[in-house]
Amino acid sequence: MDRPPLNEEEREARQQLAYLLRLVLSGYCSYLEAAPQVVYLRSRVGGVADFDDDFRAFVGINSETDHLPTWATRHLWAEHAIKALEPEIARLEARAADLARGSCEALLIRFAETNA
Template sequence: MLAGELPFFEGAVRVVNLMHCLNGIGDDDPDFRIFVLIQSETDHLPLEAQRPLWSASALEALEPEFLRTEEWAKCFAEQACKNLIARFTP
């Protein structure tokens, strides 16, 4: 996500899944909570793997929302990513 190779709303799903695999991480963890929020607010948008199932016109209509969502998420998720990397990098 930090390198721009994965949208924050796509990465949020992965981070939330990772959170559920880790012991001792509560729902109130501030860094993970950011990604839960992003996932919750964007769960109506198709993920990359789902897009082939959508019509081209529907995806085209959603493009402005994809862009707005990414800008919105980047404002606060970038720091949460950095925090998680710092916390879990040996």
């Protein structure tokens, strides 16, 4: 079954996703910070199966790390609490990079502007 052409919302979501993935792969955005945004955009890019393997990596990262402060919420946390979490954050970021680097590259190929 052929998929209908992308609508404007899907096209914009694909552009946002590609931009975010480029930031992650270049090291400007962490996998932990990107995961919730990738999961959010998954439902907006159109044409993605529920259990897409490339997105599944980010769903897992998001699920494992949703208890951690993000850069946007760190100012709401006590400094000692953030310091106590730093080793866990570093460990999970390294694990996320190992787990999702290939998925990040594959998603970028699939959703880059030239393919949108």
